[in-house]
Amino acid sequence: MKLHPIWKPYPSISKELTNTLNLMEKSINLKNKSVEQAVLEMIHSGGKLLRPAYQLLFSQFGPEQDRKKAMALAASIEMLHTATLIHDDIVDDADLRRGLPTVRSSFGNDVAVYAGDYLLVCCFxxxxxxxxxxxxxxxxxxxxxxILSGELGQMDSRYKLDGTVEQYLENISGKTAELFGLSCFIGAYESGMNQRFAKKCGDIGLNIGIAFQIIDDILDYTQDSQEIGKPVLEDVRQGIYSLPLLYALQENTAALLPYLEKRENMTDEDTQKVFTLVHELHGVEKAQALASDYTSKALTAIDKLPENEQQTKNILSTITKKILNRTN
Amino acid sequence: MKLHPIWKPYPSISKELTNTLNLMEKSINLKNKSVEQAVLEMIHSGGKLLRPAYQLLFSQFGPEQDRKKAMALAASIEMLHTATLIHDDIVDDADLRRGLPTVRSSFGNDVAVYAGDYLLVCCFxxxxxxxxxxxxxxxxxxxxxxILSGELGQMDSRYKLDGTVEQYLENISGKTAELFGLSCFIGAYESGMNQRFAKKCGDIGLNIGIAFQIIDDILDYTQDSQEIGKPVLEDVRQGIYSLPLLYALQENTAALLPYLEKRENMTDEDTQKVFTLVHELHGVEKAQALASDYTSKALTAIDKLPENEQQTKNILSTITKKILNRTN
Incomplete structure (x- = not known):
C-alpha cells in the first residue's frame, strides 16, 4: 500500500493517513471475501485521501489531541466518500475508476448496491x-x-441546455463540496474548538471543494481518456453538463445543439466536436477563472487561521495550492 | 392514509403509528419532488408497520415514557427498513411491491440507489x-x-443446490430477523431498561423475525401471483432458494434439478413444476413446523415479560400470534 506522493513531504500526516487506511481495513468485515477484497482494493487504489487529510489537519487546531479518535473520524469520512463512489459508479454505469475496474463492473450492480450500503453503515x-x-x-x-439530496438534485438537471452557473454550483456543493466542508468542520469541532471556529473551517472546506470539483470538471476537457481513466466526455453523453460546457452553451447554444441533442447516442466524433467547441467558446477559460476565485477565497481564509506548533496553516496552504493547480 | 386493520383494536398504538408515519414524512425533504412523492407513497403503502410497532410496544416497559422520542426512534427503524426495501428491489429487478410499482421501476435504478441512501441517512x-x-x-x-452483511451473505448462496438449513437461518437472521431484534431491543433500552432486559426483548424480536421470514417464504408456495403482488417463484429464478425448496432439495435433488439448472431461463411451466414438487416433497410442511418452533419460543418469552398498565404483554402476544398465523 503506497500513499499518494503529495503527502511525502509530511511524515506525520503520512503516518496518520496510513493508520487511517488500516483502521478502515479493520472495520470492514464481510463474509463474502471477494466483495471484501474489491472494497479494500478500492480503498487502497491510491487516491489522494484529501477528505481524511483535511480532517486530520483541521483537528490539529483544537486543545483535544486524541489522535486515535482523529484517525477514526478521518476513516469514517473516507468510508462515506467510498460508499458514494461505489453508488455513483452504478448510477453512471462506470466500468473504470482511477484506471481500475469498478465494484459494479467486477461484481454487478446488485453487489455494488449492498457494498455501498455496508460502507455507509460502517461509517455510522x-x-x-x-x-x-x-x-x-x-x-x-x-x-x-x-450530500444525498445533492446527488438526487443533479439527476434533475440532466440534459438541461439552459442550466445556470448557480444551479451548477448548488449541485456540486451538495455532491462534492459539502463533504470537504464536513471534513474540515468535524476535524476542528471534534478537537474541541467551538462551533463558530469550526464553521469557519467548514467554509474553507466548502470553497476548496467547489474549486476542486470545477477543476475536476475542467480536466474532462484537457485530458485524453487514457490519462483520466475513463472515456472522453462520457458524462456529457449521460446528460451531465458541467461548468465548461455550461459557459460554452451560454455563448452559443446553436453550435452545440446538433451534437448534444443526440443524448446517449452521441458518437465519439460528436463528443470530440463538443470537446473542441467548448474550448473555442471559452468555456474552459471561464471555468478556470471561477475556480481561481474559490481557490483564492479558501487561501485567504487559511491565511487567517491561528499559528500552531505543527505549522498546520502552512501545510494547508501548500497542499491546497497543489491540489487546486493540478493538471491530473 | 390508512393503517393496516391489524392495529384497529389498539387505538393508542394506532395513534402512535400514525404519528410515526407523519414524522417520517416530515423528515423527508427532497428538491426532486417526484422522487419525494415515490418515497412517501412507499411509506404509506399500507404495510403492517411491524418493526416500529414492536419498537413502540417494547418501549412501554421502561420507566422513561417520552413518547415523542419513542415515535422518532420508531420512525428511524421504519426508514431503515424502507431504505433496504428500495435497494432490495434494485437487486431483485422487482417491478412491483405490495402491488405498487417500485421506485426503481418508476424512476430507474439510479434514482432508487440515491433514494435508498437518502433514507439511510435520514434514519441516521x-x-x-x-x-x-x-x-x-x-x-x-x-x-x-x-443486516447489510447478511444481505451480501445471501447473494453468496445463490443457485446453491446443497444449501443447509443453518445457512438459510443465518441469512434470514441478517436479512430480516436482526431488524425485528433491533426494534425490540432499542424499544426497551431507550425506555430506560437495562441492557440485560433489552437483550431478552431483542431475542424475542429475533425469533419473531425468523418465524416471520419463514412464513413469508412459505407464502411463495401457497399464493398465486396476484395475491402476493409479484410473479410466482421469481426468487427461485434468481437463485434464491428458501426453506421449503431447501427441504425439498434435501428430500430429492434429482427431481428438482432439471428445472433449477435452467436458472434465470426457467419458464413459467418450470416454476409451476417446482411449486408442485416442493409440496409433494413435504417442503412446505417441514418449513411450517420450523416456523412454529420459533413462534413458540417467542410466545413463551413474551409470556414471561412483566405486567404493566398498558397490558403490553397481552397485545404483544395477540399481535405475534396473528402475524405468525397469517395466510397473506
Whole structure:
C-alpha cells in the first residue's frame, strides 16, 4: 500500500493517513471475501485521501489531541466518500475508476448496491464509536443529508441546455463540496474548538471543494481518456453538463445543439466536436477563472487561521495550492 | 392514509403509528419532488408497520415514557427498513411491491440507489437527534452492520443446490430477523431498561423475525401471483432458494434439478413444476413446523415479560400470534 506522493513531504500526516487506511481495513468485515477484497482494493487504489487529510489537519487546531479518535473520524469520512463512489459508479454505469475496474463492473450492480450500503453503515459505526457527542453526530448527519439530496438534485438537471452557473454550483456543493466542508468542520469541532471556529473551517472546506470539483470538471476537457481513466466526455453523453460546457452553451447554444441533442447516442466524433467547441467558446477559460476565485477565497481564509506548533496553516496552504493547480 | 386493520383494536398504538408515519414524512425533504412523492407513497403503502410497532410496544416497559422520542426512534427503524426495501428491489429487478410499482421501476435504478441512501441517512439523522446516548447508537450501528452483511451473505448462496438449513437461518437472521431484534431491543433500552432486559426483548424480536421470514417464504408456495403482488417463484429464478425448496432439495435433488439448472431461463411451466414438487416433497410442511418452533419460543418469552398498565404483554402476544398465523 503506497500513499499518494503529495503527502511525502509530511511524515506525520503520512503516518496518520496510513493508520487511517488500516483502521478502515479493520472495520470492514464481510463474509463474502471477494466483495471484501474489491472494497479494500478500492480503498487502497491510491487516491489522494484529501477528505481524511483535511480532517486530520483541521483537528490539529483544537486543545483535544486524541489522535486515535482523529484517525477514526478521518476513516469514517473516507468510508462515506467510498460508499458514494461505489453508488455513483452504478448510477453512471462506470466500468473504470482511477484506471481500475469498478465494484459494479467486477461484481454487478446488485453487489455494488449492498457494498455501498455496508460502507455507509460502517461509517455510522465509526462515528458512533468515536464522536465526542450526540451533537457532533447530529451535525454530521445533516451534512450527509445535504450530500444525498445533492446527488438526487443533479439527476434533475440532466440534459438541461439552459442550466445556470448557480444551479451548477448548488449541485456540486451538495455532491462534492459539502463533504470537504464536513471534513474540515468535524476535524476542528471534534478537537474541541467551538462551533463558530469550526464553521469557519467548514467554509474553507466548502470553497476548496467547489474549486476542486470545477477543476475536476475542467480536466474532462484537457485530458485524453487514457490519462483520466475513463472515456472522453462520457458524462456529457449521460446528460451531465458541467461548468465548461455550461459557459460554452451560454455563448452559443446553436453550435452545440446538433451534437448534444443526440443524448446517449452521441458518437465519439460528436463528443470530440463538443470537446473542441467548448474550448473555442471559452468555456474552459471561464471555468478556470471561477475556480481561481474559490481557490483564492479558501487561501485567504487559511491565511487567517491561528499559528500552531505543527505549522498546520502552512501545510494547508501548500497542499491546497497543489491540489487546486493540478493538471491530473 | 390508512393503517393496516391489524392495529384497529389498539387505538393508542394506532395513534402512535400514525404519528410515526407523519414524522417520517416530515423528515423527508427532497428538491426532486417526484422522487419525494415515490418515497412517501412507499411509506404509506399500507404495510403492517411491524418493526416500529414492536419498537413502540417494547418501549412501554421502561420507566422513561417520552413518547415523542419513542415515535422518532420508531420512525428511524421504519426508514431503515424502507431504505433496504428500495435497494432490495434494485437487486431483485422487482417491478412491483405490495402491488405498487417500485421506485426503481418508476424512476430507474439510479434514482432508487440515491433514494435508498437518502433514507439511510435520514434514519441516521433521527437516531442522532433522539437517541439517549452514544452507546445506544453504537449498538444500533452494529445491528445495521449485521443486516447489510447478511444481505451480501445471501447473494453468496445463490443457485446453491446443497444449501443447509443453518445457512438459510443465518441469512434470514441478517436479512430480516436482526431488524425485528433491533426494534425490540432499542424499544426497551431507550425506555430506560437495562441492557440485560433489552437483550431478552431483542431475542424475542429475533425469533419473531425468523418465524416471520419463514412464513413469508412459505407464502411463495401457497399464493398465486396476484395475491402476493409479484410473479410466482421469481426468487427461485434468481437463485434464491428458501426453506421449503431447501427441504425439498434435501428430500430429492434429482427431481428438482432439471428445472433449477435452467436458472434465470426457467419458464413459467418450470416454476409451476417446482411449486408442485416442493409440496409433494413435504417442503412446505417441514418449513411450517420450523416456523412454529420459533413462534413458540417467542410466545413463551413474551409470556414471561412483566405486567404493566398498558397490558403490553397481552397485545404483544395477540399481535405475534396473528402475524405468525397469517395466510397473506
Amino acid at each position: 459505526k465509526l462515528l458512533a464509536d468515536y464522536s465526542g457527542s450526540l451533537k457532533s453526530l447530529q451535525l454530521n448527519s445533516r451534512s450527509m443529508e445535504k | 439523522k433521527l437516531l442522532a437527534d433522539y437517541s439517549g446516548s452514544l452507546k445506544s447508537l453504537q449498538l444500533n450501528s452494529r445491528s445495521m452492520e449485521k
